[in-house]
Amino acid sequence: MRLSRRSMLALSGAAATLPMMPGGLRAQGLSPLTMQAAWINDAEFAGYFLAMDEGYYADEGLDLTYLPGGPDVIPESTIVAGRADLALTTPDTTIKAIAEQGAPFKIIGAQYQKNPIGIVSLASAPILSPEDMVGKTIAVPPVNTISVEAVLALNGIDRDAVNIVPYAYDPTPLVQGEIDGSLDFTTNVPYTIGQLGEEAVSFLLYDFGFTTYNDTVVVTEETLAERRDDLIAWMRASRKGWNENFADTTLWPPRWAETHFAGTGRSIDNEIFFNAAQQPLMEAPGGIFAMSEEGIAGNLEALARVGIEGTREMFDTTLLEEL
The missing domain is CATH 3.40.190.10 (Periplasmic binding protein-like II)
Structure with missing residues (x-):
């Protein structure tokens, strides 16, 4: 049930954004981690862009590769195929895949506390x-x-x-x-x-009443078991990026006009509007990515209304406890 948000846009130059060292060399001595986004490059992913540009992932020991999404990208498929270590998804598609296909996924965080x-x-x-x-x-x-x-x-x-x-x-x-x-x-x-x-x-x-998260952070059970410290590092760096982005929602989008936002056909004023509008849907007492027991129960109840039967075991909140 992937919602195609916004009008369909032709995305040009959708290359992965990689942390770089002076001279164009990839960062050395860092743990490589690949992230699959849920949509094309827009303000929905501002916190990650900021964290990449400001070196927050490198500070946490990560060499991050960022993969943009789009109307033809199924984020869950990317992690199953091993092309990414974590993905941003909609909880309905992820929980449906676990419940009906036995997919080995765990939801470890939620970007949007309220689905937009x-x-x-x-x-x-x-x-x-x-x-x-x-x-x-x-x-x-x-x-x-x-x-x-x-x-x-x-x-x-x-x-x-x-x-x-x-x-x-x-x-x-x-x-x-x-x-x-x-x-x-x-x-x-x-x-x-x-x-x-x-x-x-x-x-x-x-x-x-349709109380679902959106842009849930999903990994395979294998990745969760083998790369727990790297996932916590990613969440810590990403949270720092989002917090800084929300300190002034007008500041960062203009800086990305020729980089992250290039080729989307959307104005920077549009991205600034988007950035401010999403802030109250993302912030939570537990911090960015928080998943409260009440929130998880709300997701399960809402999805059950549409015939998607999930369980509490599909969510893992233990990484959030270590941030």
């Missing part, structure tokens, strides 16, 4: 709750229809009371009044709609 997906609409005709969806036409990616149906059920709304149509990852029909709302990343699409001359509003599925 939600219903986006225009301020001139706002949809701010599941109840507001009644009688409306909502565009939803087919792979996410089950999530929207779960939210309707959780809120006592008849599925037939809402006209759900396929979403083509383009907010233009919403701006033109062809639909009333769409399911997308609430951290980014409102900016795109603003560029089209309309003001957008949104609500999270999370806030109405």
